[in-house]
Amino acid sequence: MAPEGKKAPGRNLHDREHEPEDAWILRLYVAGQTPNSLTAFENLKNICEKHLDCRYRIEVIDLLKNPQLAKDHQIVAIPTLIRKLPTPVKKIIGNLSNTEKVLVGLDLRKVT
Amino acid sequence: MVTKKSAVARPVRTTEHSEFGKIPSGIKGLDEITGGGLPKGRPALVSGGPGCGKTLFAMEFIARGISDYGDPGVFIAFEEKIDDLKRNFLSMGFDLADLVKKKKLVLDHIAIDRSEIEETGEYDLEGLFIRLGSMIDAVGAKRVAIDTLEALFSGFSNEAILRSELRRLFLWLKDRGVTAVVTGERGDRTITKYGLEEYVADCVITLDHRVTNQIATRRLRIVKYRGSIHGTDEYPFLISSDGISVLPITSISLVHPASDERISSGIPRLDTMLGGKGFYRGSSILVSGQAGTGKTSIAATFVYAAAKRGERCLFFIFEESESQFRRNMKSIGMDFEPLVKKGLIRFHAVRPTAYSLEMHLSMMLKLIDGFRPRVVAVDPISNLYPIGDDIQVRSMLMRLIDYAKSLQITGLFTNLSNDRETGAYGLEPTEMHVSSLMDAWLILKNVEGNGERNRAFSIIKARGIAHSNQLREFVLTGKGIQLLDVYKGSEGVLFGSARIAQEKREIAERLWKNEEIERKQRELDSKRKLMENEIALLRQKFAREEDEMRILIGQDVSRQKEAVKTMKEIATQRREDR
Numbered sequence: 001m002a003p004e005g006k007k008a009p010g011r012n013l014h015d016r017e018h019e020p021e022d023a024w025i026l027r028l029y030v031a032g033q034t035p036n037s038l039t040a041f042e043n044l045k046n047i048c049e050k051h052l053d054c055r056y057r058i059e060v061i062d063l064l065k066n067p068q069l070a071k072d073h074q075i076v077a078i079p080t081l082i083r084k085l086p087t088p089v090k091k092i093i094g095n096l097s098n099t100e101k102v103l104v105g106l107d108l109r110k111v112t
Numbered sequence: 113m114v115t116k117k118s119a120v121a122r123p124v125r126t127t128e129h130s131e132f133g134k135i136p137s138g139i140k141g142l143d144e145i146t147g148g149g150l151p152k153g154r155p156a157l158v159s160g161g162p163g164c165g166k167t168l169f170a171m172e173f174i175a176r177g178i179s180d181y182g183d184p185g186v187f188i189a190f191e192e193k194i195d196d197l198k199r200n201f202l203s204m205g206f207d208l209a210d211l212v213k214k215k216k217l218v219l220d221h222i223a224i225d226r227s228e229i230e231e232t233g234e235y236d237l238e239g240l241f242i243r244l245g246s247m248i249d250a251v252g253a254k255r256v257a258i259d260t261l262e263a264l265f266s267g268f269s270n271e272a273i274l275r276s277e278l279r280r281l282f283l284w285l286k287d288r289g290v291t292a293v294v295t296g297e298r299g300d301r302t303i304t305k306y307g308l309e310e311y312v313a314d315c316v317i318t319l320d321h322r323v324t325n326q327i328a329t330r331r332l333r334i335v336k337y338r339g340s341i342h343g344t345d346e347y348p349f350l351i352s353s354d355g356i357s358v359l360p361i362t363s364i365s366l367v368h369p370a371s372d373e374r375i376s377s378g379i380p381r382l383d384t385m386l387g388g389k390g391f392y393r394g395s396s397i398l399v400s401g402q403a404g405t406g407k408t409s410i411a412a413t414f415v416y417a418a419a420k421r422g423e424r425c426l427f428f429i430f431e432e433s434e435s436q437f438r439r440n441m442k443s444i445g446m447d448f449e450p451l452v453k454k455g456l457i458r459f460h461a462v463r464p465t466a467y468s469l470e471m472h473l474s475m476m477l478k479l480i481d482g483f484r485p486r487v488v489a490v491d492p493i494s495n496l497y498p499i500g501d502d503i504q505v506r507s508m509l510m511r512l513i514d515y516a517k518s519l520q521i522t523g524l525f526t527n528l529s530n531d532r533e534t535g536a537y538g539l540e541p542t543e544m545h546v547s548s549l550m551d552a553w554l555i556l557k558n559v560e561g562n563g564e565r566n567r568a569f570s571i572i573k574a575r576g577i578a579h580s581n582q583l584r585e586f587v588l589t590g591k592g593i594q595l596l597d598v599y600k601g602s603e604g605v606l607f608g609s610a611r612i613a614q615e616k617r618e619i620a621e622r623l624w625k626n627e628e629i630e631r632k633q634r635e636l637d638s639k640r641k642l643m644e645n646e647i648a649l650l651r652q653k654f655a656r657e658e659d660e661m662r663i664l665i666g667q668d669v670s671r672q673k674e675a676v677k678t679m680k681e682i683a684t685q686r687r688e689d690r
Contacts, residue, residue: 031238039233063239067246070239074223077268078238091225093268097233105230 024048024056025085026106031078032064036095040079043096051108083107135183135255135291138176139169140478141358145347146337150315155282155292157312159304160319165330165351166295167192168204169319170257172355173293175206178216183254186218186247186290190263194221205354218247224267231270237277240264241284253290260295265306282311303335314338320346329470332358350474357474359511370394371520378417379410381595385571385580391552392576393486394520396513398547400527401556406567406588407526408437409444410554411489413593414524416446419456423486426479429461430495437461445592458483464495469508472496477515487522493546494528506545513549525550551575559585559607566608585611 028044030037041060048056063070063078073082083090083106092105103109134148143149150156150173160166167189174185189197197219198208211217220243248256261278268274285292294312296304303309309316316336322329331346349358374389383390391397397414399407408431415425429437437459438448451457460479464472480488490512496505509525516523529543547553552574558565570583585596585607599606599614606614 029239031242034238036234036236043233063242067242070243070246071220075239076222076224076237076243076264077235079235080239081232092230092232094230094232094235098231101230101232105232 022055022086024052024083025059026056027059027061027082027084029061029063029069029073029075029078029080029082032062034078037079039095039097040081043099043102044081047096047099047102047106047108051103081106136177136181138173138180139356139358141347141349142332142356145358146334150291150293151337152291153286153289154314155285155294155312156315156317157294157296157304157308158317158319159296159298159309161298161321164298164319164321165349165356166319167197167259168351168356169317170259170293170295171197171201171206174217174255174257175201175208175211177255178211184216184251185255185257186244186251186253187220187257187259188244188247189219189221189259190224191260192221194219203353215251218250218253220247222263224263226266229267231268235270235273237264237268237274237281240277241281244284245288248288248290256285256290256292258292258294260297261308262296262304262306278308278311309336319349329468348470348474350471350478352475352478357478359470359474359477375421375522376417377410378413378415379586379593379595381584385582385584386552386574387577387579389577391522391574393522394517395522395551395575396516396549397522397524397552397554398527398550399524399554399556400529400543400547401569402529402558405556405558406569406586406593407528407556408491409441409588409593410556410569411491411524411526412437412441412446415457415487415489416441416448416451418487418522419448419451422456424455424483425457425487425489426483426485427457427459428476428488428490429459430464430490431492432461434459434461443590444588445590458485464499467499469496469500469504472499473508473512476512480515480519480521484519485521487524488516489524490526492526492528494526502545506549509546510549547572552577557583559583568607 026044026048028040030040041058044058048058061069061073063075069075077093079095080091080093081096081102090106092102094101096102133152134143134146134150135152136143136149137146158166158169171187174187177183177185187197192200201208208217208219212219222240222243244256247253261281264274264278265271282292294308296306296308298318299305299307303316303318314336315338316334318333318335320331320333322331330349330351332349333346347358349356351357371393373393374386374391375393376383376390377386399410401407411427415427419425432440441448448457448459452459458479460476462472462475467475476490493505493509496508499505500508513523525546527543527546550573553572554569555572556567556569559568566585567587568583568585570581571579573579582598583605584598587594587596596611599611
């Protein structure tokens with residue numbers, strides 16, 4: 001399972017400086033290790049691997065550990081996925097089971 | 113005013129017969145209706161249309177909860193921005209920023225994206241719970257307000273998830289032991305647009321903002337209050353510069369303590385006409401009459417006398433400004449200045465058309481409640497008629513009088529009658545309507561005759577008092593109202609110059625009579641003198657005759673004596689040889 005803040009496989013920590021400038025930064029907000037959260041993370045990994053080809057970074061934020069961030073980042077639904085980069089910021093909610101909707105929401109249609 | 117803090121709340125068990133604890137709502141007048149406030153530790157739903165006052169209700173619940181009862185609170189706004197809230201409520205006397213700084217209040221805005229967010233699968237609203245939880249924990253909140261929960265419905269399209277989360281939320285709030293006020297938008301046929309009332313079983317209140325006859329009225333209704341007796345009426349309420357005021361309930365039954373105490377009208381001879389003692393304390397008095405008959409002066413005199421007795425008085429002026437009123441009354445001997453300074457009398461001059469009837473009533477009740485006078489005067493109530501119809505004005509007066517009586521406050525109300533001369537006293541339907549609410553009724557008249565108008569009044573009724581039914585003339589002098597003596601001419605009671613003329617006539621008559629008596633007296637005296645003279649003369653005459661008689665008798669006697677003597681001498685001479 002992905003602990004908070006750690007990068008997902010696909011990108012090595014040490015390769016940070018080699019991160020391409022157009023790398024996607026995706027933030028997944030969860031609240032503990034609930035089934036939805038686990039599912040969401042799995043789905044996200046899969047989608048990223050399939051569509052983003054290593055040019056991505058997933059940050060997982062567990063609001064149970066950092067409740068303050070719920071307010072700071074205005075999170076209501078769990079799980080919420082935010083695409084921080086590239087801008088504009090995109091937001092989708094749910095456990096990401098509906099791949100089609102995820103792609104639409106992340107605007108991944110255009111990227112190959 | 114800090115109440116003792118309750119122990120850590122545990123989930124309240126719901127049984128049919130459980131007695132819910134209540135927590136003061138912080139809304140003026142509401143706790144009287146609900147018998148103590150809102151159900152403690154449970155959610156209450158407040159629904160209403162836009163502009164009805166839901167947000168204000170929720171905020172007062174929180175803010176007063178802090179300032180008056182020491183309960184820290186959390187306010188979650190879905191629609192208003194925090195700065196807007198702070199600014200709006202500052203003008204009502206709530207310094208929210210300060211409360212936040214003092215760690216008594218957490219104020220948070222939860223943004224719900226209106227635009228379509230892709231929903232990609234199952235989700236829940238745990239983020240909301242997390243935020244709520246940390247807010248409550250941050251200050252140890254006892255009260256929570258959520259305004260308005262239905263905003264969630266515009267942000268998330270999966271209603272099934274939403275409803276299940278709402279159900280969870282209300283249980284969660286109960287578990288946390290907080291008393292929550294949740295607002296919802298009024299629905300067409302449901303209490304709230306999205307049927308939040310389904311989840312709130314304990315207390316549902318609706319707020320209404322209606323416009324009838326161009327007058328806006330606000331009403332509050334308790335739709336549901338489980339486990340408690342509550343009035344089922346709609347209660348008018350007012351939103352003023354210090355928040356919501358729900359009007360106190362009028363008595364359900366006419367149970368007012370009736371006082372035996374009598375108070376002076378301020379006019380001693382009027383007190384005499386009122387069974388010798390004046391009005392009953394706590395009674396309602398109507399003083400009506402056409403323009404210029406002296407109603408305001410009578411009202412002022414009544415109030416002035418009460419204030420001089422040391423009783424607090426509240427005077428509502430609907431016709432003129434306070435300074436004008438005081439100036440006018442000064443000219444008839446009543447200087448209110450020192451009484452105002454001592455706080456014994458308070459004036460409240462308002463242009464009637466500025467507010468609705470409900471608002472007037474609310475303001476008046478609030479002022480009465482705050483000032484606690486023993487006497488209230490309203491001059492004139494007729495200025496309220498343009499604002500509402502007869503029934504509404506009467507209803508308003510009824511509630512006002514009711515409230516006054518419940519506090520043993522004596523009320524004096526003046527009413528301007530129309531200039532129609534219908535019947536002996538110029539009575540009209542509206543006056544009849546209102547007069548039935550009053551215990552005593554004085555009608556002031558201008559009596560015309562001899563080309564002049566003079567002031568007069570009569571007591572039409574005074575419940576429980578054997579009152580005079582005289583039509584009495586009075587004048588406004590520099591020393592106040594003076595009742596004048598009653599003069600009856602051959603045509604009945606006289607007024608004005610006719611009365612003065614009659615007075616003069618009677619004085620003249622009396623004087624003339626006195627002179628007559630003296631004259632007769634003098635006549636008798638001279639007659640007596642004459643008589644005495646005559647008697648004296650007669651006596652003298654008689655005395656003379658007596659003297660003459662005596663002399664004659666004396667002469668006779670001496671003649672006889674002489675005769676005898678002579679006979680004896682002759683006899684001796686003659687030695688009578690017989």
